[in-house]
Each structure stands twice: as C-alpha cells, then as structure tokens.
Amino acid sequence: MTSPDDRSDPTQEPAIRDEILRLRSSIDNVDGALVYLLAERFKFTQRVGELKAQGGVVPADPLRERLQIERLTTIALEAGLDPAFAEKFREFIVSEVIRHHERIAAEHGRAGVLDTYS
Numbered sequence: 001m002t003s004p005d006d007r008s009d010p011t012q013e014p015a016i017r018d019e020i021l022r023l024r025s026s027i028d029n030v031d032g033a034l035v036y037l038l039a040e041r042f043k044f045t046q047r048v049g050e051l052k053a054q055g056g057v058v059p060a061d062p063l064r065e066r067l068q069i070e071r072l073t074t075i076a077l078e079a080g081l082d083p084a085f086a087e088k089f090r091e092f093i094v095s096e097v098i099r100h101h102e103r104i105a106a107e108h109g110r111a112g113v114l115d116t117y118s
C-alpha cells in the first residue's frame, strides 16, 4: 500500500533521504499499531460502559484515574517519555471514553423508560 509519505521526498541527498524514508516506514508501523491498540482499548471500555450503565455506576472514576496517572508516570519515566505528555495522552483518551460511557448511560436510561411503559 502507498502512504502519502512515500510520495513526499524530503531531500535530494540520497543517504539522508534513504534513512528518513526507512524511519518513516518504522513510524508508519508504530502509528498503525497505536490505532489497533486504541481500537482494542475502546472495545474493553465499551463493555465497562455497558456494565456501569447496567449497575447504575457513574461514568467517571477519579480514584481509578489517580492510580492510572501514578502508574503511567512511572512507566513514562522508565521509558524516557515526558510524563506530562503521557498524562495529556491518557486524559485525551479517557475523556473520550467518559463521553462514550455517558452516551451508553443515556441510551440505557431511555431503554429503561421504554421497558417501564411497554
């Protein structure tokens, strides 16, 4: 498959160009893996959202998030990643999950109302 990067020629200098193109291929692999991993994560959180709605549990869990931040800060430091960036990334994903949970809870609520009157 051709990616837009294959068509973007960074420089005429062959040695530099070749290394950049090799690196871009590795970057594409990592980006693809991240998308697959995120899709897996959202499958798990979808189920958590359904269970929370079923059990009447609120979407956000601040204690769980505090533990996530502690754990990911340690991992980021070990891995040589800026922990502030790791936290921004976690927060970005978890906010989206909470939005999904809220939608699932609203749908569950509506289904509950329909059940009552059916």
Ligand SMILES: O=C(O)C(=O)C[C@]1(C(=O)O)C=C[C@@H](O)C=C1
Binding pocket: 045, 048, 049, 059, 060, 061, 062, 064, 065, 093, 094, 097, 098, 101
């Ligand atoms: O673990 C949960 O309770 C979840 O709903 C999952 C999750 C997450 O995406 O990791 C999302 C929202 C909560 O605030 C905490 C964690």
